[in-house]
Amino acid sequence: MQTKKHTPNPSQEGNHSLRENMDILKFITAGSVDDGKSTLIGRLLYDSEAILADQLEALHASNRKNDDGSIDLAILTDGLKAEREQGITIDVAYKYFETDKRKFIIADAPGHIQYTRNMVTGASNAGLAIILIDARKGVIEQTTRHSFLVSLLQIQQVVVAVNKMDMVDYSEDVFNKIVADYKVLAGKVGLQNVTYIPVSALKGDNIVYPSAKISWYTGDSLLTHLENVQLEVDDTSSHARLPVQWVVRPQTDELHDYRGYAGRVSSGSFHVNDKVTILPSGFSSSISKIEFYDKELAEAVAGTSVTVHLADNIDISRGDIIVNSAGQPQLSNLIEADLCWMDTRPMDTSLTYLVQHNTKTIRCKISEVLYKVNINTLEKDYEEDFKLNDIGRIVIKTAEPLAFDPYQLNKANGGAIIIDSRTNVTVGALMLRQAVD
Amino acid sequence: MSKNRLDYLDELEAEAIYILREVAGQFEKPALLFSGGKDSITLVHLALKAFRPGKFPFPLVHIDTGHNFEETITYRDEMIARIGEKLIIGHVQDSIDEGKVIEQKGKNASRNALQTVTLLDTIAKHQFDACIGGARRDEEKARAKERIFSVRDEFGQWDPKRQRPELWNIYNGKIHKGENVRVFPISNWTELDVWNYIRRENIPLPSIYFAHQRDCITRNGQLMAASPFLNMDDEDIIEKKNVRFRTVGDMTCTAAVESYAFELDDIINEIASSKISERGARMDDKVSEAAMEERKKGGYF
Numbered sequence: 086m087q088t089k090k091h092t093p094n095p096s097q098e099g100n101h102s103l104r105e106n107m108d109i110l111k112f113i114t115a116g117s118v119d120d121g122k123s124t125l126i127g128r129l130l131y132d133s134e135a136i137l138a139d140q141l142e143a144l145h146a147s148n149r150k151n152d153d154g155s156i157d158l159a160i161l162t163d164g165l166k167a168e169r170e171q172g173i174t175i176d177v178a179y180k181y182f183e184t185d186k187r188k189f190i191i192a193d194a195p196g197h198i199q200y201t202r203n204m205v206t207g208a209s210n211a212g213l214a215i216i217l218i219d220a221r222k223g224v225i226e227q228t229t230r231h232s233f234l235v236s237l238l239q240i241q242q243v244v245v246a247v248n249k250m251d252m253v254d255y256s257e258d259v260f261n262k263i264v265a266d267y268k269v270l271a272g273k274v275g276l277q278n279v280t281y282i283p284v285s286a287l288k289g290d291n292i293v294y295p296s297a298k299i300s301w302y303t304g305d306s307l308l309t310h311l312e313n314v315q316l317e318v319d320d321t322s323s324h325a326r327l328p329v330q331w332v333v334r335p336q337t338d339e340l341h342d343y344r345g346y347a348g349r350v351s352s353g354s355f356h357v358n359d360k361v362t363i364l365p366s367g368f369s370s371s372i373s374k375i376e377f378y379d380k381e382l383a384e385a386v387a388g389t390s391v392t393v394h395l396a397d398n399i400d401i402s403r404g405d406i407i408v409n410s411a412g413q414p415q416l417s418n419l420i421e422a423d424l425c426w427m428d429t430r431p432m433d434t435s436l437t438y439l440v441q442h443n444t445k446t447i448r449c450k451i452s453e454v455l456y457k458v459n460i461n462t463l464e465k466d467y468e469e470d471f472k473l474n475d476i477g478r479i480v481i482k483t484a485e486p487l488a489f490d491p492y493q494l495n496k497a498n499g500g501a502i503i504i505d506s507r508t509n510v511t512v513g514a515l516m517l518r519q520a521v522d
Numbered sequence: 523m524s525k526n527r528l529d530y531l532d533e534l535e536a537e538a539i540y541i542l543r544e545v546a547g548q549f550e551k552p553a554l555l556f557s558g559g560k561d562s563i564t565l566v567h568l569a570l571k572a573f574r575p576g577k578f579p580f581p582l583v584h585i586d587t588g589h590n591f592e593e594t595i596t597y598r599d600e601m602i603a604r605i606g607e608k609l610i611i612g613h614v615q616d617s618i619d620e621g622k623v624i625e626q627k628g629k630n631a632s633r634n635a636l637q638t639v640t641l642l643d644t645i646a647k648h649q650f651d652a653c654i655g656g657a658r659r660d661e662e663k664a665r666a667k668e669r670i671f672s673v674r675d676e677f678g679q680w681d682p683k684r685q686r687p688e689l690w691n692i693y694n695g696k697i698h699k700g701e702n703v704r705v706f707p708i709s710n711w712t713e714l715d716v717w718n719y720i721r722r723e724n725i726p727l728p729s730i731y732f733a734h735q736r737d738c739i740t741r742n743g744q745l746m747a748a749s750p751f752l753n754m755d756d757e758d759i760i761e762k763k764n765v766r767f768r769t770v771g772d773m774t775c776t777a778a779v780e781s782y783a784f785e786l787d788d789i790i791n792e793i794a795s796s797k798i799s800e801r802g803a804r805m806d807d808k809v810s811e812a813a814m815e816e817r818k819k820g821g822y823f
């Protein structure tokens with residue numbers, strides 16, 4: 086393959102930004118504190134010429150500089166005052182850029198363990214994770230934690246970027262050793278599609294441009310990989326789900342009987358005349374009409390926000406879910422789930438919390454702790470207490486049955502959050518697994 | 523490529539509509555903050571798609587600095603007449619008359635900072651529990667950090683170090699009395715996405731977005747529209763220029779760019795090849811590295 090020069094938007098001539106049918110890759114950076122995540126994103130944007138003149142000016146004017154006096158690219162994403170003062174990332178920064186191949190939404194996450202919940206926030210919507218490893222340090226605890234979370238959250242694609250290669254003389258041996266170590270970890274946490282790239286975010290090796298200093302590496306640069314990686318396509322065969330967000334009832338004279346169920350198809354697709362079931366009530370009907378503003382559609386595919394009409398008059402409100410009768414989700418009020426605890430107050434099995442799943446928010450309790458995962462050994466710990474950043478498996482009991490799919494099979498209908506009703510804060514992430522009978 | 527993969531504009535649109543409907547479903551008294559700019563005009567269009575043939579489950583709220591481009595107000599009133607929704611106006615002039623804020627003096631005087639007080643008063647008066655805004659994460663580095671449902675305390679303050687986790691598309695809108703949530707449905711859109719969407723959807727815009735002739739003066743290296751709201755003196759030389767505006771705010775802090783972009787296509791080409799960010803044309807962001815973060819902490823949009 087020849088070395089190609091990227092001239093991404095907006096500096097390129099012509100109108101590729103007007104092209105339609107481009108897809109979006111959402112990706113996140115992960116890895117331990119100071120591994121160079123923000124620098125890598127800064128480098129990616131800088132070398133792609135995606136930074137505009139006034140932002141560049143601010144970058145040069147900033148007094149945060151690298152030791153060698155070069156500009157510190159991390160401040161492109163470290164947008165908070167506290168972050169710039171401390172030189173660390175606290176919360177996720179979202180950055181947007183595009184090349185002629187694809188649009189990208191980047192979530193630059195913090196590496197510090199204290200801010201794991203912010204990393205989880207960014208990771209929950211990512212289709213790819215770049216896990217950075219400092220070439221001098223190799224695989225460490227935080228690498229393991231983030232890799233485990235990436236696996237739990239079912240991020241399909243992983244890039245392991247072995248960074249700071251400039252500090253180990255671009256040594257192939259160092260790289261190979263880290264790849265070997267990571268392969269063991271990937272096997273343990275269950276990550277499948279892993280690509281390994283040696284880089285230096287600081288010097289710009291293998292980020293946008295291939296590097297002569299790493300001639301022993303024959304794979305793609307990071308950007309080339311991101312541009313070409315195959316994205317997971319929503320599987321039409323997965324069963325159709327439409328959580329009802331809002332009932333449209335104009336109640337005007339001419340639209341007296343109009344009753345539309347508005348929501349976003351979370352998986353699968355619906356067609357006019359499909360037989361559907363409403364959960365949790367269990368009533369069935371069929372789709373009489375699918376509307377999108379001024380258009381009538383024959384089909385509504387996953388990801389689209391539509392308004393659906395049913396052939397029968399059934400009592401449906403927000404919180405209900407319309408599903409294809411032929412492939413129904415599980416329905417239960419006792420559910421086994423993976424839990425990631427995200428609050429400084431420990432989880433309390435005697436408390437009543439709220440669980441939010443799709444458009445439904447109801448009371449719940451953690452009825453049983455099955456185990457916690459020891460992040461160092463990845464083995465099970467049979468401890469009851471769930472503290473900040475603990476990950477493990479529990480059983481949740483809900484005040485009404487939830488209509489869910491296992492997160493493994495259907496992310497959109499298998500994720501839920503726990504809210505502490507005293508503080509209203511989101512304290513837990515749930516990846517639902519299966520009904521317990 | 524599968525037909526099931528949505529085009530990026532469809533995906534952004536569907537996400538924004540989903541967020542608007544979450545606001546409708548989760549809050550008792552939401553409002554849509556309408557500035558007259560292209561982002562809030564886009565929001566109104568998305569709300570039509572989310573709720574028609576029903577009515578919007580919220581009023582539009584305009585915080586009026588009194589220093590408006592005339593074209594914006596004309597557009598606003600025509601739009602309200604066309605869509606038949608409710609408009610509430612909060613006047614900065616009222617806050618000044620009530621002595622809650624003091625008009626700035628001097629050459630660079632602007633009412634931009636004052637509008638935060640009027641906004642917070644309007645929220646309190648109507649007891650709004652959610653305010654939908656058109657801010658985007660690509661605009662500014664502090665905004666790049668903000669959640670889609672962004673909780674504000676009783677004083678309207680944003681605490682960037684204590685944001686709630688926000689997973690998947692599950693938005694937690696639970697708040698205590700007195701708090702409110704700012705909601706940003708087009709967080710993930712870029713400036714170019716908004717323009718491409720406006721073109722695709724044929725959304726009408728106020729004329730000031732297109733190139734036109736106008737009396738301008740140059741201030742701090744930027745072109746400003748000459749107006750009675752700008753404190754001018756002998757040093758200010760008025761020149762006729764061909765300009766347009768990339769963002770629309772208070773007349774005293776929105777800079778013009780020289781332009782011959784008379785059509786949407788010209789504008790899109792101009793932005794696609796521009797080397798200056800949209801916020802680069804806002805004097806209010808130039809003050810310091812953390813200007814936006816400080817204003818948001820104080821209750822700004």
Ligand SMILES: Nc1nc2c(ncn2[C@@H]2O[C@H](COP(=O)(O)OP(=O)(O)OP(=O)(O)O)[C@@H](O)[C@H]2O)c(=O)[nH]1
Pocket residue numbers: 116117118119120121122123124125151159172173174175194195196197248249250251252284285286287288
């Ligand atoms: N020599 C060398 N230094 C690097 C490289 N990448 C990053 N650094 C330095 O490593 C330090 C940390 O970089 P950041 O990008 O802030 O690290 P981070 O991973 O974003 O850190 P957190 O977000 O706080 O977890 C900075 O001093 C960088 O200049 C690299 O490739 N080589």
Ligand SMILES: [Mg+2]
Pocket residue numbers: 122123124159173174193194195196
């Ligand atoms: Mg960082």
